[in-house]
Amino acid sequence: MPTDSVSIDPLAPDPLTQARATLERIWGHSDFRGLQAEVIAEVLAGRDALAVLPTGGGKSVCYQIPALLRPGLGLVVSPLIALMTDQVEALRQQGVAAARLDSSLSMDDRSAIWRQAAAGDLDLLYVSPEGLAQPHLIDRLANLPLSLIAIDEAHCVSQWGHDFRPDYRALGRLRDLFPGVPRIAVTATADARTREDILASLRLEGARVFVDSFARPNLQLSAERKVNGSRARTDARVTELVLERRGRSGVVYCGSRDGCERVADTLVAAGVNAIAYHAGFDARARDRRLERFLAEDGAVMVATIAFGMGVDKPDVRFVIHADPPASIEAYWQEIGRAGRDGEPADGITLYGPSDIAWSLKRLDSRPMVEEVKAVQVRKARQLFAMLDGATCRPQAVRRYFGEASADVCGVCDLCMDPPTLSDTTVAAQKALAAVQRLGERFGRTRVIDHLLGKTKDVRADEAALSTWAIGRDISPDGWREIIDHLLFEGLLVEDANEGKPLLQLGEAEAVRAVYRGQRTIHTRRAPRVFDASSRSGNPRQRSRDGRNVALDAMDADARAVFEALRAWRRERAAEQHVPPYVIFQDKTLLDIAIRRPRDMAALAHIAGVGAGKLDRYGPSLLQALARSSETS
Template structure:
């Protein structure tokens, strides 16, 4: 019996991870699991979700069973735990029969603290039978949003995890995720049969993330690729992620970046597993690497120094957006989240949803979520505030650092223009694309026929430039008032939601449109001329005293060598943040080194002498 479980948990946190105390809701979640009760924890990316089940697994008697959706994610966490001195292992398809047998023997003999398995692996009755003979400390379900059909990454195999409560009665279960709105949270609880579970939802605030969205000038792939290259060049030497909507796009953008001198790595599901693993290892190990990937990449990847995430193609929902953007700045230092978007993107997103085999009610919800994302991207509300309110934080304040906060867009009341555009689309019968509609509104249709010039909407928009009309039409598409039929690559514009259209006609709904910003500057997050200096890690390091900077770079070189020897990512040895503090404080003894956050006893035992030697050699 543990008389003071939270005190024991803090001792474990400091001894193993080198942190003096918990953050946010971690302590409350840990206390609930230590007490043997079920929990659903929704904590932000970088908020230490894994610690909430790893520490109870070390304290409670028995083996901690962790269900994780990706081999890369399991591998990353297991290697990081081993660096901390924790006895952890994984069971997945990448292991040989002998390796699997060895892991199971270690579990039976009590030589493991944590065992990671995939949901597919648990489908095997043989594995469940073997686990049934073991005392389990807890069952953790990582990335629990995958269980929900309302979430952005639904995986049918996760639905089977609801039976674990019956198969392992009395074993506390903890489901964790970074992104789940209220409906998704309810679905997680119901699907996993977590009746009576305590629910903890922390703030979704990520104050170090500087968000921006830039509307694409056209649907041209070449122009979008060029834009991405400029954005990455402006962040030369920084590690980042570029998300593309297709495998071909990944290969194309990665090749273009490599030609431009960037250490770019393509990653998508069309590659063989071993090749993906090799590329992931490169990204994790190499400084300044840029991963160009589809959504097949990223879940749970814990590279701390990712300084930017660029969406060359936007995701399909605010949940997916926040999780993918959240892969930047996990070390708490400033990082950029930049999204390029346009009307062709939402049309593609909706076509993809339409082609998926899913219940109509689910499809309707996913369509609404896609429109909410695009409305945020094209809106004039603080980016971070909009996301946090979407997740239920009604008291969320403005962030002060996103493109909207730094350079509020000029808006004009376009309600009358919207009424004209909607009427024109209605009169033209949904038979034309955007360009023809703009020509009709401005009275510039080439060789216009009498039937068209006789319509009441012919030329009623001559007071607005064609670029302004394109802005109006784009905004109406983002809002769902207009929709595009793909028409075999020649999209036709049609009317959307009838009820909302009637509200615009009656003047009950006001339509406000952003003006096109002047003078695009690819080196800024918003695309507007730069007005302030970025506070990124490179600038912070350059501003250091020369001796501190020399120690920091020497420690990074030492860390890189140790990582290469062990075939692990450098950050699992020490994060940059920890190395920078070591360089600044210049500890001269092991006890002094142990006082630095992020340096636990296992790190002292394994690396303490090496760190002190590096410092001593620099005098």
């Protein structure tokens, strides 16, 4: 018999009383969190609802408990077999009578499930949207009393969302097929436009909408620009990041199947228990790999986005994007698979201009109406603007989802080491004008040569252009960074041109706003100046053999202080499970070791010591500095 064959007691003063008792008995929690209680109360009362709750926020409980307490069978529509399998197995472990109907089951298994349902021995039945398209399944469900209909991962309904699935659009007909049965749609990521589309598509007119905070305070987010877009360098950087977290379970997302296997092989060669996972493996192979990941401590899954939806492994300590996702919605959902247990976890994204070019090319190849395509392109650009921006990352994401009052997190890379913004509007105007004057016919290297006046065998008509050699004050690397930023902002775009990308102007009105000075361009640092003494024009490196010249010139006392400060930094990093460089970079500790500030006011004048770090680390750092100075 089902675990909870009882229905709501009409004599109970509050329907949530039984709900809380069920929560404690089956899940072992004494009370609900966030908006769970309000959502459950709405469904228990027989009313429709849309719940947008963060990853790890207990969305499934919002329909599982009402399904247990209301009379009849709870029907759950879920998009992936892996997701259904995971949830059904978890429920069975907790003693709940749950089953799934999918293409992997034999006819005997299907018949047994229908017999259970007809006898009233099932609490929850999971089906796919494709399955619901089959008339025979609808006919059999029509003969059963349903307690509710839950539509999981409801963002898949919306063409504005990041994971649109056409089969979900047909789920609106459930209102007519099962009149009077309350329906609840749940998802972790949906902006205002997507929420409106979900309500309209599912015909949830009048449904109450619950949107919880998207805050995930246990996640420490960071992003790094890829170095020259080299696959080898990106793979090496991913390996470094994973090895810094050796022994911890994590997920590495790659943009292609080949990339998954390549990165997994690289990690295995480095001694990591890495597992490749993508849709190119057959179902049995994917199941085995998923079982390994879920069962083995310290396993690292290297996967495409085919992996992860609904997989509830609570102790994932990091998610690394070797290639960035398609939108902020996808980013937040994938990053959110780390730290579901509430303990500290990392979300790290590597990104570069070639990634946004690839994202836009992929969108352009997909069959969709122009209005939808324009929205998806804008979403992609918003993601890259966030990654390359200077705003606290969680704050930027939460405000994207409508949390206007979201405050800074204090722990992401931008909060821990706030960048100094530089106004590069004039340089941006020069770069845009150069692309325009050259007829949008060249790639970035050729455009940079034009700005520097270094084009070989330059034609007279090009040398006569107003943009010829107007950028000699900035180094080649400086111009590359500016062009990269303009690509992220959408002011420049790259035409693939059969593997030889050409720079072109972006949206015309936005470009005109920059020309007119109505739009200011800020980059994280001032462009590096042109160095005539170097062959390339880039500033000469200030280090040799990986060491800073200033460090080489230090006396023994200062060097001892510097090493003591590095030891202090390692201890702080170990306490927080973060890389040491996010506490303070070497150049900051080096400056402190040389200048030896005696109080907080003097420490505040050291480059790299912002107000947040001063408050957080100042007293401890000054104590460590005093101890090291006494012994040196």
